[in-house]
Every structure is written in C-alpha cells, then in structure tokens.
Amino acid sequence: GAVVSQHPSWVICKSGTSVKIECRSLDFQATTMFWYRQFPKQSLMLMATSNEGSKATYEQGVEKDKFLINHASLTLSTLTVTSAHPEDSSFYICSASPGWEQYFGPGTRLTVT
Amino acid sequence: DQQVKQNSPSLSVQEGRISILNCDYTNSMFDYFLWYKKYPAEGPTFLISISSIKDKNEDGRFTVFLNKSAKHLSLHIVPSQPGDSAVYFCAASGDDKIIFGKGTRLHILP
Numbered sequence: 001g002a003v004v005s006q007h008p009s010w011v012i013c014k015s016g017t018s019v020k021i022e023c024r025s026l027d028f029q030a031t032t033m034f035w036y037r038q039f040p041k042q043s044l045m046l047m048a049t050s051n052e053g054s055k056a057t058y059e060q061g062v063e064k065d066k067f068l069i070n071h072a073s074l075t076l077s078t079l080t081v082t083s084a085h086p087e088d089s090s091f092y093i094c095s096a097s098p099g100w101e102q103y104f105g106p107g108t109r110l111t112v113t
Numbered sequence: 114d115q116q117v118k119q120n121s122p123s124l125s126v127q128e129g130r131i132s133i134l135n136c137d138y139t140n141s142m143f144d145y146f147l148w149y150k151k152y153p154a155e156g157p158t159f160l161i162s163i164s165s166i167k168d169k170n171e172d173g174r175f176t177v178f179l180n181k182s183a184k185h186l187s188l189h190i191v192p193s194q195p196g197d198s199a200v201y202f203c204a205a206s207g208d209d210k211i212i213f214g215k216g217t218r219l220h221i222l223p
Binding site for chain 1: 149151154157159200202210211212213215216
C-alpha cells in the first residue's frame with residue numbers, strides 16, 4: 001500500500017512552453033503534498049507545500065507564477081512549469097502525506113531544449 | 114517491489130545514547146545514498162550522504178556506514194538529543210532516479 005505515482009516519468013519540451021506534472025496518491029488520501037526539485041547527487045530542494053483546497057505555500061526563492069501548483073483533490077496535485085527554460089531542466093519529485101508518514105513518487109525528469 | 118527498505122517503522126532511544134537507523138537496498142546500481150530528516154508538517158531536510166565508493170561518512174553527531182556486500186546502510190546519531198525526534202528517510206540514487214524508503218520514526222526519550 002501507500003503508493004504515489006507521477007506522470008509523466010520523463011518529458012522533453014521546447015523552451016517557452018509549459019509542462020504539467022501530475023502526482024497521485026493511489027491508495028490513500030493525502031491532506032498534504034510536497035513538491036521537490038532534486039539536483040544530481042545533492043539534496044532535495046523543497047519547492048512548495050500544498051494542502052487540498054487551499055493555495056500552495058512556496059519556499060523562499062521559488063517563483064509561484066512560474067511553478068503553478070494545484071491540489072484539486074485529496075489524491076491529486078499538479079505542478080505546471082510555465083514558460084520553461086533550459087535551467088528548469090531537473091528531476092521533480094512529489095511526496096504525499098496522509099499524516100506523519102510521507103510517501104514519495106518516482107520522480108519526473110524534465111528536459112527543456 | 115521495494116528497492117529501498119527501512120524495516121523498522123519506529124525506534125525509541127534514551128537521550129544521550131546512540132541511535133542507529135537501518136536501511137537495506139536491492140539494486141546494486143545505486144551509486145549514492147542519502148539520509149533525510151523530517152519534522153511533522155514539514156518537508157524532509159537533507160542530513161548526510163555517502164557515495165558508493167566509500168564505506169563511512171561522518172558529519173558531527175551523524176555518521177553513515179555503507180556495507181555494499183550486504184546492500185545495507187545505517188545512520189548513527191551519537192549522542193542522541195531531544196531535537197533528533199523525527200522521521201528519517203533513507204534514499205538511494207542511481208540510473209537517473211532516486212528511490213526513498215518509507216521512513217523510520219525516531220523517538221528520543223528523556
């Protein structure tokens with residue numbers, strides 16, 4: 001149990017376009033979902049925390065107009081990277097929390113050309 | 114199939130003693146391992162990491178040991194402090210992916 005999926009697992013897009021990444025909790029309801037950016041062999045950078053039905057809380061330095069987060073239901077959160085640029089290329093990971101536990105998705109590799 | 118396993122969901126340790134958190138993995142292609150600490154209602158924060166070419170990495174009170182033949186890593190915290198009470202996740206990285214364990218909840222007892 002406690003599976004979190006992400007879709008797509010990898011995506012390549014052109015500079016200036018927008019990309020949407022979905023994060024789903026498959027067998028539990030997640031009151032809170034987190035979005036991270038992971039740099040190779042480095043720490044996970046928390047981008048934002050989203051609670052179902054309310055606006056996401058962004059970490060300092062993360063542009064909320066560029067990284068749009070929607071947590072429409074207790075099992076789905078989406079991250080939209082708007083007007084993507086090559087420097088946005090990264091590995092994006094979500095996690096879902098039904099309580100004190102936290103379950104991670106497999107990640108989405110975004111490459112912006 | 115869990116590639117990264119933390120078999121103890123919780124652990125209680127007396128303040129001042131050593132806390133040992135364990136993690137097992139199945140994929141020998143992982144080349145980097147990380148530990149994260151998480152407080153309630155917050156995201157995980159990076160704690161310490163180790164490359165697969167090493168067997169030990171130390172940072173203050175935290176030491177991570179890697180036993181590649183056993184596909185096992187452990188995090189040692191000594192001495193344990195009240196602020197160490199949190200959930201600890203191990204993660205394994207390689208082949209352009211990172212896999213997390215399900216976490217171990219550490220309670221530091223006064």
